[in-house]
Amino acid sequence: MNTALKRFIFFGSLLVLWEVIFQLNIWPKTMFPGPVGVANALVIGFTEGTLIFATLNSLKRLFIGLLFAVILGTLIGVLLAKYKTADETLGSLVTALQTIPSIVWLPLALTWFKFSEGAIIFVVILGGMWPMIMNMRMGFKNVEPILIKAAKTMGSSGFDLFRRVMIPASIPYAITGLRLSWAFSWRALMAGELIGPGPGLGYTLMFSRDLGNMNLVVALMVVIAVIGSIIDNLVFQPTEKKVLTRWGLEKAA
């Protein structure tokens, strides 16, 4: 049975189950919307174009934020993995900062970046950076010392060593970090779009929650989930599969 079919059956059954629970009326319909209402909200949003516009705007913010989160996360990760002093000082700070919810950063984002895209992107970076830092840090720490030694005897050091050994050797950690960064950047974006200029999915989310439009709330989640699935299928999964197969950790198809 191929992947697409399996997924079709799995998500199809989930959808049916959802509708059945919805019809059973166990929970108030206003709290637990059904698939038809959600589908409806999606159709309206896309035919009227508001959702398209919001999605594009949010995606732009997300990708810019994610890019910085990944770069910063990797750099700080190296720093923490490589220098014990950094790990013991900056590392503690990272441990502390990552527990801070996005909304607490909003006032600071506002003061520093005014009402601008910058403020939102700042919040996204702060949301997505931590998993990348933690995973890259561990990834670098887990590079087999013998590989580093081997590279050094072949004249590799500094940035060359970093690029040609440290980075590829920690790809399994990087992928996990990326996946988590992706998810947590979205979450931060939802909080970040409370400030700054609309439109955006987070903005719409807030708005529809205020108006008690649960159909639209779930519809937004569906949009985010579908985008996530597409990226996962096009980027993360193939990379992961390639790496794991090459390393002999997963059998080739």
Place this chain on the structure above:
Amino acid sequence: MNTALKRFIFFGSLLVLWEVIFQLNIWPKTMFPGPVGVANALVIGFTEGTLIFATLNSLKRLFIGLLFAVILGTLIGVLLAKYKTADETLGSLVTALQTIPSIVWLPLALTWFKFSEGAIIFVVILGGMWPMIMNMRMGFKNVEPILIKAAKTMGSSGFDLFRRVMIPASIPYAITGLRLSWAFSWRALMAGELIGPGPGLGYTLMFSRDLGNMNLVVALMVVIAVIGSIIDNLVFQPTEKKVLTRWGLEKAA
């Protein structure tokens, strides 16, 4: 120079820097509180006891939630790592669900668990579970096949294999997962305490934000950060150090 001293200098300088920036009046004081005000809020909170009570209550919720998050995360992680079908179906669902911000779960938590500790803990579990799932999944996928083979030739299989090979072999991933779970559970708790009965740090956070008491907001973050540091120093760091040293990935002191 020993660790404590390094940290003292590092955090001391940060504190001084903070006060200097505060005194320079670059940003509005209502958005960017200074260390003295924060310290004051801490002192009041602890002498009057409200913060103590809130902290204990939040910690209780956090630990229960985290416990479930870790167990569930590990189990789902195994499932995804071991069964391709699960990875392709449930895995996609996980990818989708983890992008959903905690606040979207609140109405569902309320419907399912009523106004109770259960609702908050549910949100905490949903917050902390994803990093654990993703890291354990990758951890299990990255166990060297030869070690599994070796264990099998010695009669280990099923749960025994899981317990004695898979789990220890993926400890580096588990630690990273745990650290992230810890952080994201806190974040979820802050959102979750919007519903459900007080007191709690998230509960206090929300009201002091609404009333513009930024001193208390930052004081709460300091409390969380300090708790995080203590746990990190007492649990995560020693475990990590022990593992990395044993595996020869880090030099013994």
Place this chain on the structure above:
Amino acid sequence: GCGSDGGGQPSEDGDAETKKITMGYFPNLDHAPAIVGLKKDIFAKHLDGVEIKTEPFPDGNNFMDALNSGNLDIGYVGPGPAISRFMAGNDVVILASAANGATLIVAREGSGIEQVADLSGKSFCTPGIGCTHDVQLEKMMLDIGLTTNRIGGDVIHQKQPPATVEALFESEQMDAAALPEPWGTYLVETANASIIVEWDEVAWGETLPSVVLVSSKAFVEKNPELVKNFLKAHTEAIKFVNENRDDSITAINDTLYELTQKRLPESVLTKSWERMKFTSEVHSEALQEWADASYDLKFIQEPPKLDGLVDTTLIEEISK
């Protein structure tokens, strides 16, 4: 007192009314009847034999979610969430008003805004998008031909928690704000903001509730006596509040302090007190007009029909 004669007591016929009630409110000045009523044991007096659980809420969404999922029986909330949730199909009924008025529109010192018309090309913020105060201001703008960037106009609108507005004014990031009390007065007193529209000149100023007492139909139908007793307490609390301003303000500040370690200046609260009217009288037509404006402003997609949202039969009964 009044509660002991029947209402609070379970009747013997199995259709027993609940002995426990969960009540929600917000730690805010216009929730004075709730806060003071609790502090002065007015509710306890009228609901003799009933266990009262109280829960402060930070925002209307969570309040309505709690009510909707049966976790909350009765409570005080802004009319905005009540209306939008009613239209979204939630089981919610407005039993009485608690306070009317309490919206103030202010501008930053040096913003050059003296009246609503000056907002053109400027920015303002409200605590929510399409919230009570937002619709009030945007309706006034609409009447003179101004719209926000949300629907193609040139006035920039932002959602901002009231507590952050001071800093936004200070850093000149925001020009004006339509806010619930006491935040408007607070800005006037502490940040030199100027009043563009006084509370009673805002659209539906004196008639639109700022806090209503809501419950669910299901709860009211099941516990009519209990609700009646609650309403008795409610009216007594309103009376008390109106007669004891300073006492009430102290009680509110104490509650704020318990939750957030912070007290608002008494002078602000006293001035603010004059910008709202504590009363149980609901003006249904103001609510309907407000909702219609909300539709005109494209906050909601369907023409609002609020029939059945307000049910004043019980309060009328007890006031007889």
Place this chain on the structure above:
Amino acid sequence: MFLSVDGVTKSFPQKGKDAYTVFENLQFEVNEGEFVSILGPSGCGKSTLLHIIGGLDAPTHGHARMNGQPITEPGPDRGFVFQEAALMPWLTVLENVMFGLKSLNKAEARQIAIDHLKLVHLSRFANAYPHELSGGMRQRVSIARALAIDPKVLLMDEPFGALDEQTRMMMHKELQDIWMKTKKTILFITHNIRESILLSDRILLMGTRPGRIIKQFDVRIARPRPANHPEFIQLEADIMQHLEGEITKVMKEELGYEYSA
């Protein structure tokens, strides 16, 4: 027929190319209590074959059988010494050797583990972690670990490859003692021709590209076998000659092969 390899083929799929066939239709048998060595050039498929017999790898066609039953799973009846040491990095040397002894009580398991560590001269390093050992020491722990389980069949993949000649000679002696005493069935991969003659009842000579069994040699010299026994010398020369042919073949192929990306 205790162990049999019954028409076993193994090929690995390759992206964009035909599958790479390591060996095709292999056929041989090992009797109970027999000591069989497998000799062959590097890369001919010896390890792959042993993994299949161990149940660690699935054959593409055919079956390895034990007592007539197809082998599909590894099991503690077939002890395995891997070509790489394959020790658990998170366990001490002692714990590694005790890994397969969990059915015994702790004290007993520990005693057995220590006895086997003494056998490989490593009881002093019982509490060391694998990364603190030298390559040869790790390999010896791996041998101790397999012997400690006391399996019916021992599958050993170049177990003594990383040992110095003296230690290796002692291990030869120990292994022979164990084999004579317990009459285990041993399948033993080596590329040391002398070692194979010294230890085994029978030698399977594998060729490469594709992997196959070129020839079998029965070793009928009485034990202990002196290296200067004429039959020993004769056999050594024979095997050497056969293997040389294989290597020359590979070399010729290699020289004629043009790499293209």
Place this chain on the structure above:
Amino acid sequence: MFLSVDGVTKSFPQKGKDAYTVFENLQFEVNEGEFVSILGPSGCGKSTLLHIIGGLDAPTHGHARMNGQPITEPGPDRGFVFQEAALMPWLTVLENVMFGLKSLNKAEARQIAIDHLKLVHLSRFANAYPHELSGGMRQRVSIARALAIDPKVLLMDEPFGALDEQTRMMMHKELQDIWMKTKKTILFITHNIRESILLSDRILLMGTRPGRIIKQFDVRIARPRPANHPEFIQLEADIMQHLEGEITKVMKEELGYEYSA
């Protein structure tokens, strides 16, 4: 004095116990262009010593020196063949061999890499990943990789340990050719006594517990060296005898050692 090991001590700290000293105050020299073998029982510190000379491990006391300068860093002037293959798992065989050639242009680097892969008979596997290779093949890639860089000094840690005798003999020939042509300095760890006599100008015999150099043997037999040369046989017997003494010592120690947790 091209390479010298100058009073080098190496000890590893141990938790709760005294540090474990592998060797103390080692002293020897290697001339430019000399081929020196190191022989010794497993665990005596050969790899540790080579790592120190390679600049991969820091000595506890003393210094390894090259041209009189203390060695503190690894560098491409000292090529290293590790006891384990140490290939990058994410690179193909070809890319692994090309790893150290990045200063050259791509086409040139590729040509050199392919030439060296042919040398070890693996050009056919240029596009395979390390996990698709057998143990011996991996080791050969590792050799090709070190030779491709063409370093002044070659530090080889049991490079031919995992090879079958025929391939090993060919590698002996290739290595000797390279050495004669380029006059590299080679430091070569092995536990094959014959190999050491066959290849080297000088043999350092290491003992164990603590590690130290027991004896040095100069090999003065003309190359190519026939294994039946009387001097060869004599030397072999000599070395064997010395090493046996060491092993017996370890064995005796081991028997007298009581394990306590």
